[in-house]
Amino acid sequence: MNEFDLIRQYFTRPAPSAVLGVGDDAAILRPTPGQDLHVSVDMLVEGRHFFADVSPQALGHKTLAVNLSDMAAMGAKPRWAFLSLAMPRLDEAWARDFSRGLFALAGQHGVELAGGDTTRGPLTLSITIMGETPQGKALRRDAAQVGDDVWVSGELGLGAIAVAVRNGQLVDAGLSEDVLAACQCKLDFPLPRLELGQALLGVARAAADVSDGLLADLGHILTASGVAAEIRADSLPSLPPLEAQRERWLDYLAAGGDDYELCFTAPQAAREAVAAAGKAAGCRVTRIGHIVAGSGVRLLDGQGAVMTLNKAGYDHFA
Amino acid sequence: MNEFDLIRQYFTRPAPSAVLGVGDDAAILRPTPGQDLHVSVDMLVEGRHFFADVSPQALGHKTLAVNLSDMAAMGAKPRWAFLSLAMPRLDEAWARDFSRGLFALAGQHGVELAGGDTTRGPLTLSITIMGETPQGKALRRDAAQVGDDVWVSGELGLGAIAVAVRNGQLVDAGLSEDVLAACQCKLDFPLPRLELGQALLGVARAAADVSDGLLADLGHILTASGVAAEIRADSLPSLPPLEAQRERWLDYLAAGGDDYELCFTAPQAAREAVAAAGKAAGCRVTRIGHIVAGSGVRLLDGQGAVMTLNKAGYDHFA
Numbered sequence: 001m002n003e004f005d006l007i008r009q010y011f012t013r014p015a016p017s018a019v020l021g022v023g024d025d026a027a028i029l030r031p032t033p034g035q036d037l038h039v040s041v042d043m044l045v046e047g048r049h050f051f052a053d054v055s056p057q058a059l060g061h062k063t064l065a066v067n068l069s070d071m072a073a074m075g076a077k078p079r080w081a082f083l084s085l086a087m088p089r090l091d092e093a094w095a096r097d098f099s100r101g102l103f104a105l106a107g108q109h110g111v112e113l114a115g116g117d118t119t120r121g122p123l124t125l126s127i128t129i130m131g132e133t134p135q136g137k138a139l140r141r142d143a144a145q146v147g148d149d150v151w152v153s154g155e156l157g158l159g160a161i162a163v164a165v166r167n168g169q170l171v172d173a174g175l176s177e178d179v180l181a182a183c184q185c186k187l188d189f190p191l192p193r194l195e196l197g198q199a200l201l202g203v204a205r206a207a208a209d210v211s212d213g214l215l216a217d218l219g220h221i222l223t224a225s226g227v228a229a230e231i232r233a234d235s236l237p238s239l240p241p242l243e244a245q246r247e248r249w250l251d252y253l254a255a256g257g258d259d260y261e262l263c264f265t266a267p268q269a270a271r272e273a274v275a276a277a278g279k280a281a282g283c284r285v286t287r288i289g290h291i292v293a294g295s296g297v298r299l300l301d302g303q304g305a306v307m308t309l310n311k312a313g314y315d316h317f318a
Numbered sequence: 319m320n321e322f323d324l325i326r327q328y329f330t331r332p333a334p335s336a337v338l339g340v341g342d343d344a345a346i347l348r349p350t351p352g353q354d355l356h357v358s359v360d361m362l363v364e365g366r367h368f369f370a371d372v373s374p375q376a377l378g379h380k381t382l383a384v385n386l387s388d389m390a391a392m393g394a395k396p397r398w399a400f401l402s403l404a405m406p407r408l409d410e411a412w413a414r415d416f417s418r419g420l421f422a423l424a425g426q427h428g429v430e431l432a433g434g435d436t437t438r439g440p441l442t443l444s445i446t447i448m449g450e451t452p453q454g455k456a457l458r459r460d461a462a463q464v465g466d467d468v469w470v471s472g473e474l475g476l477g478a479i480a481v482a483v484r485n486g487q488l489v490d491a492g493l494s495e496d497v498l499a500a501c502q503c504k505l506d507f508p509l510p511r512l513e514l515g516q517a518l519l520g521v522a523r524a525a526a527d528v529s530d531g532l533l534a535d536l537g538h539i540l541t542a543s544g545v546a547a548e549i550r551a552d553s554l555p556s557l558p559p560l561e562a563q564r565e566r567w568l569d570y571l572a573a574g575g576d577d578y579e580l581c582f583t584a585p586q587a588a589r590e591a592v593a594a595a596g597k598a599a600g601c602r603v604t605r606i607g608h609i610v611a612g613s614g615v616r617l618l619d620g621q622g623a624v625m626t627l628n629k630a631g632y633d634h635f636a
Contacts, residue, residue, distance in 0.1 A: 017427065019354060024459045025391035025526055026358035026449070032348050036337060039432065040344035041446060043402040045439030073343035084361040084402065086446040112355065121363030124439060126402040128359060128446040131344070141342045166326070208343055224341065 010099040015112035025094035027114040035132040040070040043126040056094045058188040060101025067129040068192035073209040075139040075201040076131030080114040086121030140205035140312040144225035148265035148291040153193050155238045160256025162187035179241050190260040207264035213255040218263050228294035237286040328417040333430035345432040353450040358388040362446040374412045376506040378419025378607040385447040386510035389580040391527040393457040393519040394449030398432040404439030457525035462543035466583035471511050473556045478574025480505035508578040517595035525582035529572040537579050546612035555604040
């Protein structure tokens with residue numbers, strides 16, 4: 001099996017909405033007239049974004065999931081993906097399992113793999129994802145306004161706990177097998193909040209996905225919008241056993257990466273609409289604070305005093 | 319300087335034709351109504367696609383150039399690029415020089431860098447390029463017809479000679495300093511044939527760019543079109559000193575990679591139009607053979623006898 005056989009067998013599936021899919025110098029697409037086209041790329045490197053022993057199927061899922069999460073954060077409906085894949089050797093079993101994980105998630109969301117590139121090198125994956133929203137309706141980072149509520153979807157901290165357990169930094173976690181399994185599942189098979197993102201169009205104002213940690217990603221919204229936020233530490237949502245010990249897990253909840261939840265702002269008048277969007281998307285949504293004038297984010301305890309964290313957001317070069 | 323400073327300082331330039339450029343979860347683009355959108359990705363890995371000691375500026379040029387070459391092969395006008403960059407450490411001088419090379423070429427062709435991703439890892443570069451053609455007018459690989467002429471742009475073999483010299487596989491090349499410098503320049507600063515590709519819309523039928531070697535890339539056209547080709551070895555264009563010893567350099571001309579020329583087919587009735595397109599694009603175009611029924615490519619000597627090569631096309635995993 002050579003490079004071209006591998007592409008044909010494992011990475012070529014029908015892409016009926018593309019004019020021309022895998023196999024030419026470029027794919028040819030016809031975006032929907034009147035829609036804005038959203039494009040994002042995310043690269044995953046072995047040892048940094050995933051462990052060397054992760055299952056190829058989980059990796060196929062996760063590589064696409066982290067890209068779909070960017071579409072979710074814009075409120076976009078994803079349509080096409082392009083895959084750049086460097087691998088140390090032509091490993092057919094790996095490619096088969098990786099492509100299964102990728103296409104299983106792609107199929108769930110109607111995403112077509114329309115092209116890509118394969119080469120030899122240290123295991124590195126880069127996906128370009130393309131999606132659409134009605135023109136001018138996207139959830140941009142620069143749209144937060146003073147007085148908005150700050151919301152977050154799902155549960156925080158699980159991905160970071162799984163990483164810490166794997167790294168041996170969290171030896172005596174005192175967490176049940178069930179909780180640890182849920183954390184591991186969140187790390188390996190994150191679910192991009194696509195339904196929620198699309199349901200929030202016209203309801204929320206600004207949004208970002210939580211990949212580097214809640215406070216860091218919220219910080220991007222604040223910087224882009226020229227505003228500040230106050231977040232109540234005791235409101236951060238997680239699994240019940242973690243919520244029961246919020247103080248112990250605060251670093252993970254507030255600053256842990258790898259959650260792929262959505263953090264967003266919405267006018268106070270939209271509280272019922274946000275709750276309805278969460279319900280429609282089958283996804284918990286929690287109000288965790290509000291936007292104020294100024295800059296930066298303040299994490300407050302139950303008495304309204306400012307708290308400090310041990311962890312900051314994730315910087316790939318720190 | 320952290321990751322975000324680096325992106326801001328070296329990879330954020332105005333992208334006036336994007337609704338939203340670098341800095342959000344995704345870029346927002348509005349492709350031109352009535353145009354087809356072309357998308358391609360190409361990944362470059364250190365030690366495979368470039369030498370570790372190549373200048374960062376040349377690498378910035380080449381990373382974009384090989385992607386623009388895919389747009390050229392479709393006849394597309396390139397518009398937006400997205401960069402995924404993994405580097406071993408945050409090296410500001412490297413990033414500055416790399417971005418200079420990248421933006422110099424981007425500026426020449428009106429291409430905007432609209433987004434990307436930066437992470438730590440073995441030096442790996444992946445660009446997604448997006449361009450446009452009028453609907454249904456692209457130069458696809460599957461459009462060659464029996465009776466078409468086969469053409470190639472520019473000069474062949476230079477990139478492969480430069481690689482062989484650098485690898486020590488070609489010690490006593492007997493080539494002048496001038497010729498060797500021209501080969502090195504072609505390897506480091508390939509010029510994508512964008513003007514030619516666009517000038518060939520409505521003139522040529524099928525096209526591909528020559529990245530893996532003329533016969534290999536022509537082979538992709540033949541397979542996609544269900545036809546065969548006969549190529550005259552003594553017609554393959556190169557620099558005069560190489561043409562003067564075609565037999566010695568035949569492997570390089572016919573099967574050497576890294577040329578980024580265009581190989582295309584056109585009806586015999588279009589010979590004058592092809593010549594005019596070459597002239598308009600300031601680019602040599604040479605007729606090297608023709609399309610026949612059957613499959614595969616036959617390289618013929620001056621007497622019409624079939625020749626065999628020592629080299630085959632490039633397979634990243636061979």
